[in-house]
Amino acid sequence: MQIVLFDGFDPLDVVAPFEVLAEGxxxxxxPDEVRLVAVGGPREVVGGTRGLALRAAAALDPDAPGYVVVPGASGRSDEIPALLAGVARSPVIPAVRAALANPGVTVATVCGGSLILAMAGLLDGRPAVTNAQGMDALAATGARPVRARVVDDGDLVTAAGVTSGLDLGLHLVEREYGPPVALAVEEMFQYERRGIAWR
Known part of the structure; x- marks a missing residue:
């Protein structure tokens, strides 16, 4: 399981699924299945929330089977569209495109992560969700917006706003390891999944 870091990432979009997936x-x-990754390999990556940085331990590998999780970006609200568009034109996209083409990989997104993929033309005609403020933009890209907490379209799983990273993580844990493991993680985190998981 790989969680992608890029300059300006939203820390909660990364940390919430990381913790849930690591515990699952x-x-x-x-125990060694979840890694923070970046295009180009290991490095410190600065997020968009007050300079909080995380370290990518490895390079994003689109050929590695499993999950690739793409977060959204954070910063001032007037900066977010430009940040998302910048990532949609970045080296992250060819790697995610290759992951989507790999039948052994499921690509997942949190919050604006789906907008990044949609802006890059990777979600044309596909059902997806993003944060409430971005649903019109998602539709404008050619994706099919679905108002749900998590949207599971097989090799693409998208999650709504920033806190839905917890729900995404639990959904992926259930897909990968089964309901008993997901329930054990819910109980450990004292968090019950919210909203609808649309399939």
């Missing part, structure tokens, strides 16, 4: 992997006996 540990409960399932696969």
């Amino acid at each position: 992997a540990a409960v399932a006996g696969q």
